Amino acid sequence: MSEDTNILDELSKGSCMGLDALDIIMKKVKDKDFYKVLEKGYKDYNIIKQKIDEIYPKYSDKEPHETNAMNKAMTWYGIEIKTLTDESNSKIAELLLQGVNMGIIEGRKMLNNKKTNKEIKELINNYVKMQELFADDIKNYL
Numbered sequence: 001m002s003e004d005t006n007i008l009d010e011l012s013k014g015s016c017m018g019l020d021a022l023d024i025i026m027k028k029v030k031d032k033d034f035y036k037v038l039e040k041g042y043k044d045y046n047i048i049k050q051k052i053d054e055i056y057p058k059y060s061d062k063e064p065h066e067t068n069a070m071n072k073a074m075t076w077y078g079i080e081i082k083t084l085t086d087e088s089n090s091k092i093a094e095l096l097l098q099g100v101n102m103g104i105i106e107g108r109k110m111l112n113n114k115k116t117n118k119e120i121k122e123l124i125n126n127y128v129k130m131q132e133l134f135a136d137d138i139k140n141y142l
Contacts, residue, residue, distance in 0.1 A: 004120050005059045007110050008052055011127055012064035014103045015049040017075065018042075018131075020067055021099055024079050028087050034141050038096075041134045048127050055119065093141035100135045104128055 022042045029035045056064045067075070082095055107128035111121065 002059060003113065003115050004117060005056075007113070007116060007120055007124065008056055008059060009065040010106065010110065011123065012049065012052045012056075012066060014106060014127070015045050015052065016067040017071070018045040018099070018103065019049065020071075020075050021079065021096070024075065025092055025096065028079075028083060029089070029092060031089050031141075034089050034092075037134075037137045037141070041137070044130045044134065048123070048130060051123060051126075055123070089141040093138045097135055097138050097142070100131050100138065103131045104135065107131065 019042060022038055022045065026035060026038050026042065029038060052064055079095065083091060107124055110116070110124045111128065116124070
């Protein structure tokens with residue numbers, strides 16, 4: 001498996017995790033403005049995921065890696081436990097920010113990989129920038 005395929009798989013898993021988490025969290029949010037921020041984040045993750053799915057066949061004849069049922073269940077369980085006694089915007093923003101920051105860190109590490117071609121590097125850059133903007137929006141609800 002090529003380095004480019006590995007990177008696409010990591011981006012795909014990160015995008016899927018973001019989509020899974022937002023799908024769960026958006027059901028808890030009652031604030032309309034915050035919901036709109038989350039909805040935009042969901043759309044942005046989906047755009048990245050669609051781009052990965054579009055270019056992946058150039059690098060592999062397999063399907064991009066996604067989160068499996070166990071990871072989805074763990075995401076759901078983690079969110080449920082952490083919001084059991086506090087479903088405030090601040091708590092939800094804190095949880096999201098922790099996840100988004102992990103994605104930013106992993107994306108930045110991938111960007112430092114000099115072996116990546118221009119198309120993949122641009123996708124990583126878009127992924128990181130999207131998450132940085134999302135993080136800035138989320139911070140307003142801490």
